[in-house]
Amino acid sequence: MTDAAMTDRVTAFAPASIGNLGVGFDVLGLALEGAGDRVIAERCDGEGVSIAEVRGLDGELHPYLSTDARHNTASIAAQALWSAHGTGGIRLTVLKGVPLQSGMGSSAASAVAAVVAANGLLPEPLSAEALLPFALEGEQYASGGLHADNVAPSLLGGMILCPEALLPQTVRIPPPAGVSAVLLHPELQVNTAQARRGLGRGVTLKDWVTQQGFLAGFIAACHAGDIELIGRTLKDVVIEPQRAGNVSCFAAVKAAAEQAGALGVSLSGSGPSIFALCRESRAVNLATAMEQACRAEGIDCQSWVSALDAPGARVQEV
Numbered sequence: 001m002t003d004a005a006m007t008d009r010v011t012a013f014a015p016a017s018i019g020n021l022g023v024g025f026d027v028l029g030l031a032l033e034g035a036g037d038r039v040i041a042e043r044c045d046g047e048g049v050s051i052a053e054v055r056g057l058d059g060e061l062h063p064y065l066s067t068d069a070r071h072n073t074a075s076i077a078a079q080a081l082w083s084a085h086g087t088g089g090i091r092l093t094v095l096k097g098v099p100l101q102s103g104m105g106s107s108a109a110s111a112v113a114a115v116v117a118a119n120g121l122l123p124e125p126l127s128a129e130a131l132l133p134f135a136l137e138g139e140q141y142a143s144g145g146l147h148a149d150n151v152a153p154s155l156l157g158g159m160i161l162c163p164e165a166l167l168p169q170t171v172r173i174p175p176p177a178g179v180s181a182v183l184l185h186p187e188l189q190v191n192t193a194q195a196r197r198g199l200g201r202g203v204t205l206k207d208w209v210t211q212q213g214f215l216a217g218f219i220a221a222c223h224a225g226d227i228e229l230i231g232r233t234l235k236d237v238v239i240e241p242q243r244a245g246n247v248s249c250f251a252a253v254k255a256a257a258e259q260a261g262a263l264g265v266s267l268s269g270s271g272p273s274i275f276a277l278c279r280e281s282r283a284v285n286l287a288t289a290m291e292q293a294c295r296a297e298g299i300d301c302q303s304w305v306s307a308l309d310a311p312g313a314r315v316q317e318v
Contacts, residue, residue: 007318009042010120014113014313015157016098016304017105018183018275019149022236022266023211023218027163028173029105029149031156032183033306037109038095038316039074041117046089049079049118054094062096073107074114077138081118081131090118101189103273105150111138112154116313128155128312132168144193150269157312161219175308176225179263180283181275184290186249187300188272195270199242211238227263227279234264234277247271249297256293260286277308 015036021028044050050069054062069075074094082090092114098106115135119125135151148162152170161171214233221229244250247267253274257265262276278286287303294301 007121009040009318010117010315011038011040011317012113012117012120012313013038013316014109014116014154015310016109016183017150017153018181018273019103019105019147019269020236020239020266021149021159021234022240022264022275023214023234024149024161025236025239026145026147026149028159028161028215029153030159030181030308031153031306031310031312032104032181032304033310034304035104036097036154037106037113038097039078039110039113039117040093040095041078041114041121042091042093043121044089044091048089049075049082050089050091051075052091052093054096056096057099062094064100065094065096072110073138073142074110075138076141077111077135078114078118080137081115081126081134084134085122085126086118090121092117099185099189101191102185103190103192103267103269103271104183104185105154105269107142107192108135108139108150108154111135111142112151112313114138116155116315120315120318129168129170131155132170136167142192143196145196153312155313158309159222173219173222176222176227176230178280179227179230179277179308180280181277181306181308182257182262182283182287182290182303183268183273183275183306184253184287184294184301184303185273186247186253186294188247188249190246190271192270195243195246199239203238207237211236230277231263234266236266240266243267243271247274249294249299250274252293252297253290256289257286260289262286
């Protein structure tokens with residue numbers, strides 16, 4: 001019997017993420033350093049996956065997230081893995097470190113952390129890449145769509161291209177040297193599923209071609225390490241205009257970030273979080289400028305500065 005087969009308790013961490021990365025709706029995402037969810041998976045009597053408790057950012061029992069295993073992204077994802085590869089029962093404890101409805105991949109972080117923790121209890125754990133379809137089961141329940149732009153970077157780390165047409169295969173985009181990400185989270189909430197339903201169903205041919213060009217140019221710029229080209233291509237002419245009005249401080253924060261030297265600024269996922277890419281030397285000042293602009297609008301906030309090659313989910317304790 002292997003050591004993994006004798007393991008009865010595993011704690012895993014999964015980072016927050018920036019979905020869409022502005023230029024790549026549903027197909028591009030970035031792992032974020034500094035924030036994430038933890039899930040503890042323990043063997044227990046019975047069969048299948050249950051939830052012992054969910055605790056929030058304050059350490060108290062979460063007032064909103066369900067402990068019904070049928071209605072929690074963590075347990076849904078873990079159950080998908082366990083049904084395929086596990087035996088017996090496991091019980092999850094979910095420790096939320098990512099705010100709900102924040103545009104930081106909260107549901108994805110829970111799903112990924114749960115799958116990684118449950119995987120650690122298997123006699124022969126799967127590779128991280130093989131866990132992606134199971135984590136997506138949880139994310140699909142939460143957001144109402146099959147898109148991996150939060151799950152894939154949270155699981156694998158770094159910047160990930162993950163169009164549905166290629167899943168479960170993903171493509172790692174090399175991070176350009178000297179570029180950092182700044183993410184600002186205003187104390188607001190935007191429901192992802194509702195935000196997706198509110199998107200228009202039609203896109204003009206001109207906008208479609210323009211956005212394709214920006215995405216292709218951005219990926220080429222990352223491969224070439226061309227910082228100037230990143231600044232020319234990190235744009236969204238399709239989704240951002242439809243969602244910007246849902247975040248009251250967005251215009252002010254974006255203007256402040258651009259004035260402080262951002263290469264590009266957009267919503268993270270459906271918002272309300274706002275991200276910018278910038279030269280590494282400007283990241284701290286940029287974060288301060290974004291925070292000041294947000295607070296000037298009467299909205300409290302916090303920010304993170306992250307490398308573009310932030311690590312993905314990992315086991316923290318066995």
